[in-house]
Amino acid sequence: MVRVFINGYGNIGKRLASAFSHDKEIQFVGIGKYSIDDRVDEAFAKKFAVYVPEQKIPDFRQRGYDISGTISDAVKESDLVIDAAKDGFGYTNKVNFYIPMNKSAIFQGGEDRTGEKKVADIIHNSRINYDKVANQKYVIQGSCNVSGMGRIMQPMIEKFGDKIQRYDVTLIRRWADLEDTKDVKDSIEWDKNPHHQEDVKSFLPSVKLYVESYKVPSRMMHLHQMTIRFKNKIPYFDSLSDIYHEEFGVAVLDKANGTADIRLKARELGFEHDDTNMVHLHEETMRKSDDTLKILYSDDQTGIVIPENHLLFQSMMFGRPKNMAYEHTDSLFQISKKRDMLEKEFNT
Numbered sequence: 001m002v003r004v005f006i007n008g009y010g011n012i013g014k015r016l017a018s019a020f021s022h023d024k025e026i027q028f029v030g031i032g033k034y035s036i037d038d039r040v041d042e043a044f045a046k047k048f049a050v051y052v053p054e055q056k057i058p059d060f061r062q063r064g065y066d067i068s069g070t071i072s073d074a075v076k077e078s079d080l081v082i083d084a085a086k087d088g089f090g091y092t093n094k095v096n097f098y099i100p101m102n103k104s105a106i107f108q109g110g111e112d113r114t115g116e117k118k119v120a121d122i123i124h125n126s127r128i129n130y131d132k133v134a135n136q137k138y139v140i141q142g143s144c145n146v147s148g149m150g151r152i153m154q155p156m157i158e159k160f161g162d163k164i165q166r167y168d169v170t171l172i173r174r175w176a177d178l179e180d181t182k183d184v185k186d187s188i189e190w191d192k193n194p195h196h197q198e199d200v201k202s203f204l205p206s207v208k209l210y211v212e213s214y215k216v217p218s219r220m221m222h223l224h225q226m227t228i229r230f231k232n233k234i235p236y237f238d239s240l241s242d243i244y245h246e247e248f249g250v251a252v253l254d255k256a257n258g259t260a261d262i263r264l265k266a267r268e269l270g271f272e273h274d275d276t277n278m279v280h281l282h283e284e285t286m287r288k289s290d291d292t293l294k295i296l297y298s299d300d301q302t303g304i305v306i307p308e309n310h311l312l313f314q315s316m317m318f319g320r321p322k323n324m325a326y327e328h329t330d331s332l333f334q335i336s337k338k339r340d341m342l343e344k345e346f347n348t
C-alpha cells in the first residue's frame with residue numbers, strides 16, 4: 001500500500017481527497033489545512049485525518065479540532081505527497097518538506113516548470129506522456145486547460161499527423177469555481193502571455209500551437225475554440241465520434257447550449273462534486289471550410305485533473321502499464337459510465 005498525503009484542501013485538494021481516500025491500493029494519510037474555515041468541518045465530517053502547520057496547532061485545538069499532527073508529521077508518514085496548494089506554494093513546500101525528507105511529490109498546474117521556482121522538469125498528460133513519468137520523483141500535473149488540449153490534440157495528431165499545419169486555440173475561462181467565495185468581476189480580461197501554450201508544447205514539442213486566453217464572468221466550465229488548419233483540404237470524416245469514440249474522458253455531445261447545461265446536468269445526475277471529469281465536444285458547432293476545421297469543447301476545470309492525478313500516481317509509484325491504469329482510474333471515477341450518461345442526455 002502506498003501512503004498518500006494531500007497537502008492543501010481547496011477546490012482541487014478536496015476532490016483529490018474524495019477520490020484517493022476510496023482507492024483500496026492507497027493508505028490515505030490525510031489532508032493538510034492552513035486556515036480555519038468551513039472546509040475543516042467538511043474534512044472531519046469525511047473522517048479525514050487533518051494536519052496543520054506547527055504554529056497553527058494551538059489555534060485549531062482551541063477551536064476543538066482533533067488535529068492529527070503537523071504538516072511535517074504527515075509528509076514524514078507518506079510515500080507520496082500530492083500538493084494541491086495555492087499557485088506557487090508548492091515550490092515552498094518542496095523546499096521546506098519534500099526535498100529534506102526525500103519524498104516524491106505531484107504538483108498542480110499552477111506551479112512552474114522553468115525559472116527560479118520550478119518544481120519539476122515534466123508536465124504530465126496521460127494521453128501523451130504517461131510512460132515518461134514512470135518512477136519520476138517530481139512531476140507537475142498539467143492544468144485543466146492543458147489537460148483538455150492534450151486530450152483533444154493527440155487523437156487528431158494520431159489520425160491526421162503531418163496533414164495538419166497549425167492549431168489556434170482561444171480559451172474562454174471561468175472567473176471562479178462554484179465553491180469560491182470571491183466575487184465574479186464584471187469584465188472580460190485578457191492574458192498577455194498564456195502559460196498554456198508553452199505547457200502543451202512541453203509534451204507536444206513539434207506542433208505549431210498558438211493560444212489566446214480570456215477570463216469571463218462565469219463560474220461554470222471553460223470553453224475552448226480550436227481552429228485546426230490543414231495543409232490541404234480537410235481529410236474526410238463524418239462525425240467527431242469517428243475520431244473520439246474510443247477516447248477516455250471525451251464525450252461527444254449535441255444539443256447543449258452552454259457550459260452551465262453540462263455542469264447542472266452533472267449535478268442532476270448525482271456526479272460527485274458536480275464534476276464530469278472530462279471534456280465535451282460540441283458536435284453541432286463543428287465547422288469545416290476548405291482547409292480549416294473549427295471545433296468547440298467545454299472542459300470541466302475542477303474535475304478533469306483529478307483522474308489525471310490518479311493516472312500520474314499509478315505511473316510514478318507503480319510504473320503500471322497505461323491500459324491497466326486507465327481501467328483502475330475508470331473503476332474509481334466511473335468516467336465511461338458518466339460519458340454514456342451525458343451522451344444519452346444530450347444526444348437524444
Ligand SMILES: NC(=O)c1ccc[n+]([C@@H]2O[C@H](COP(=O)([O-])OP(=O)(O)OC[C@H]3O[C@@H](n4cnc5c(N)ncnc54)[C@H](OP(=O)(O)O)[C@@H]3O)[C@@H](O)[C@H]2O)c1
Pocket residue numbers: 007008009010011012013032033034035036084085086087088089090092093108109110111142143144177301302305
Ligand atoms: N480550481 C481549478 O479549477 C483548478 C484546475 C486545475 C488546476 N488547478 C491548480 O490546482 C492548485 C490548487 O488550486 P485550487 O483551485 O484548489 O486553489 P484553492 O481552492 O485556492 O485552494 C488552495 C489551497 O491551498 C491551501 N494552502 C495554503 N498554503 C498552503 C501551503 N503552504 N501548502 C499547501 N496548501 C496550502 C489553502 O489552504 P487554506 O484554505 O486552509 O488556507 C487552500 O485550501 C493550483 O496550482 C491551481 O492552479 C486548479
